[in-house]
Amino acid sequence: AQKITQTQPGMFVQEKEAVTLDCTYDTSDPSYGLFWYKQPSSGEMIFLIYQGSYDQQNATEGRYSLNFQKARKSANLVISASQLGDSAMYFCAMKEGYNQGGKLIFGQGTELSVKP
């Protein structure tokens, strides 16, 4: 079974609008972390935002926020006021357990295209 699922292979958004990238996860471990990374065409993986399973509030980092719904096991990324430079692949990832070696499990990614 997929542990991290990103159901949107590709998304389009108009510049300056907000966009939500979906991510659902599956784990029985009560302690886990959820990450979002951006991968532009250059290939580097850029860390965007992190949410711990015990965090009470949704994580926010500038224009990025994570809509964490624990009961639904979803961790959607919201990008506000999209910019042309936001066009990239976006990966959701999960780390299970506090001390399980730190391995990340990645979703299949969503390719976001921002239209001018």
Next chain:
Amino acid sequence: GAVVSQHPSWVICKSGTSVKIECRSLDFQATTMFWYRQFPKQSLMLMATSNEGSKATYEQGVEKDKFLINHASLTLSTLTVTSAHPEDSSFYICSARVIRGVDETQYFGPGTRLLVL
């Protein structure tokens, strides 16, 4: 955030040769680094976990003798692709684990594109 470098950024080699890729944490020490492989338009596939001063832990299906990993210091891990073949052509990317209290993050290097002719 923490900075991770990778060298070389791209390499072309002949079939049968070995290629070494370096991953360095520039402004922090990393006891744990990870090596991933990524094919075009696909997700990252974890190859192995590299721990400073000990043997790497390889994921199922990854050939230990083909992908040699050495983590000799707290700032350097190397991946050597031995006797490379065209099917080894891929994007290889490393990351370093950073733990701050109960939270942890992985910071990635810029990646290395390998083309085996």
